[in-house]
Amino acid sequence: MGLKIYNTLHGRKEEFIPLNEGKVGMYVCGPTVYDTSHIGHARSVVVFDTIFRWLKGQGYKVRYVRNFTDVDDKIIKKSNETGIDCTTITEKYIDEFHNEMDALNVLRPDVEPKATEHIQHIIDFIKMLIGKGKAYHVEGGDVYFSIDSFKDYGKLSGRNPDDMRAGARIAVDEKKKNPLDFVLWKPGKPGEPFWESPWGNGRPGWHIECSAMSYEYLGEGFDIHGGGKDLIFPHHENEIAQSEAVFGRQFVKYWIHNGFVDINNEKMSKSLGNFTMIKEVLATYSSEVIRMFLLSKHYRSPIDYTEDSMREVSMGLDRIYAFLERLENAGVKIEIDGARKGDLWNDFERAMNDDFNSARALASVFEAVKKGNKLLDDTDGILDEDILETLSFFYNDIKAISNILGMFLLDPQSYFKAKKDKGVADMAIDPSEIEDLIQQRTDARKNKNFSRADEIRDLLQARNIVLEDGPEGTFWRFE
Known part of the structure; x- marks a missing residue:
């Protein structure tokens, strides 16, 4: 049986046939590095790490690209609130992300491009869009993509532009030709990072960076693009519009989107205060337990993080x-x-x-x-x-x-020793006390005092300590 992939673009499983035999180009949207990563980020990374491993294990030569968004409104807001410059903030959280993913046994992608290191590629891409009549520059420095210039807009998410336009508020931005047009380049504001461009000093919009960077590393079209389900619209929809408008060919053959992580049957949200950070989970559970949890449900299904x-x-x-x-x-x-x-x-x-x-x-x-x-x-x-x-x-x-x-x-x-050592440290248990109780149980069994032996086993079980009897004696471990 060959590989079949559920393609979000068509809403069905399809046989995987790469564009170039034996080779796979894969791009996955990485984090916006303005804060500590949570367990939802870990799910996406572990899912695509497993896909990457599987494709390589099947003999494909895979070029795997995962980006960092390191210029964004949230990053700028954090810089203004803390007085720390944007670069210091983003480098801190990129290092933290790498450390946490390394701890989760995640393989590094082949390329990890940052938006700020590809500004010229982004500018060149926008120039191509303007040159083809797919984007327009307005007074003040903004550049917008014209969705009316791309007849297939909405094909990934299944949204109808006419229906979306009917519900849009035209007054939101009168400079736009269509209220659904999205920004490619933003004019710089005082105190914000900016770069020189043909449209004045400014910075890129979010969506354009992935089109420009995927083109740089994977070409005009490639095999797999992935990310969380929340990226289907507008981010991935807009990537398709940008890239296919420029090159006039299919941008991505297979779109893969992972489901969300809930916390105790509730959606993770700042308003509920239930964001669970990766470093918190790593402090409690081993990397392999976390990976097994994240892979214990099909990647497209939601998964519920609970202590149980x-x-x-x-x-x-x-x-x-x-x-x-x-x-x-x-x-x-x-x-x-x-x-x-x-x-x-x-x-x-x-x-x-x-x-x-x-x-x-x-x-x-x-x-x-x-x-x-x-x-x-x-x-x-x-x-x-x-x-x-x-x-x-x-x-x-x-x-x-x-x-x-x-x-x-x-x-x-090594696995059981590490688990025992952690349990001893976390529960402040004295191992000699456990060994003494095990000896008491052994003596009780020799003396046919089985009720006392069972009592000791139950006492240890209540502390999540499991006993294993064998020909060489009794050993203990944490459940």
């Missing part, structure tokens, strides 16, 4: 690492030729080729863990050649999958 959902994901990750540890303890090794894949990989591949269905892909991993644990339970540690090969396929496939999902990357011992 994170706890459930954390326990699921524990199950996978416990299975890997069990395989290692049983002497299972990765000995199969990397080109040979097992049933788990085949199920995973089918899921990922069905519009990058990471939820179903993860479900296939959990199903394999369940089957593998049953095999180990049924064999009583005696592994014949067939069982060993089956388990080896599981191990091999999970390791291959780890490179796509960006999780299961640690060895099990």
Whole structure:
């Protein structure tokens, strides 16, 4: 089965056929760097990181571009409020964004262009639009795109310009030929950053930067453009209008948009005060737990961030690492030729080729863990050649999958030690106290005082401490 992608442009899944065989151009809208990034930003980045990994893993040569918007009304407002210059603000939040994404095992894109470093490209693009009669300059220095000059305006979002015009207030800006025309270049105001242009000192509008930068790095047309659903209109709609008006050809073949992250069944919003920042989540959960949470639902669906959902994901990750540890303890090794894949990989591949269905892909991993644990339970540690090969396929496939999902990357011992160390620190637990209780339980069991042994187990369970009895003794970990 070949890769199929849900294309927002046509509202259906379509077979993925890149413009140039074996090569993929992908552009994803990055953050406006005026503040700390939240968990919604992380979802978009992790989703497209996984898509990037999958395409590369399938043998495509991918050129991945993700921009930074580093000139914008919000950045200027923050500069005016704090007295800190715009460049200092944007560099601070770009560094913070990089640190957080690195912590989430996110691969860096091939190119991360900043709007302020491409002003001349933006000016040249606007000149082309004016030259083709698609944009116009008005007194005062503004340059607007004329949506009447682009007959397909609204094709991505499904909005009808006539309906939008009927609801628009003409008086908003009398300089516009059409109230829906959008700005390409803004005249400079006192105290704001500006650049010289043929239309006077000023700065670019938001939408034009992505058309100019994608053209610079990916050409007139490319394969995949992505971002959050909130960007469909007006940002991506306007990008299409700008780029197709200039080049007279399809701008992007496949449009991919991820769903939102809710917080406790409510939309994230400043008015509700429920913005959850990435650094706050990283302080509580490991990067792999966060990635698993963000990929636990299909990327187009909304996902709800709650303590219960994170706890459930954390326990699921524990199950996978416990299975890997069990395989290692049983002497299972990765000995199969990397080109040979097992049933788990085949199920995973089918899921990922069905519009990058990471939820179903993860479900296939959990199903394999369940089957593998049953095999180990049924064999009583005696592994014949067939069982060993089956388990080896599981191990091999999970390791291959780890490179796509960006999780299961640690060895099990390191994973559980890190989790134990964090739990000890967060809960201010004395490990010697836990070891003493475990010894008391062991003594109680020897003396057939099972009620006391159960009491100790329940006491530890109430502190989210799980006991695992084995031939070499009892070990403990945090749930």
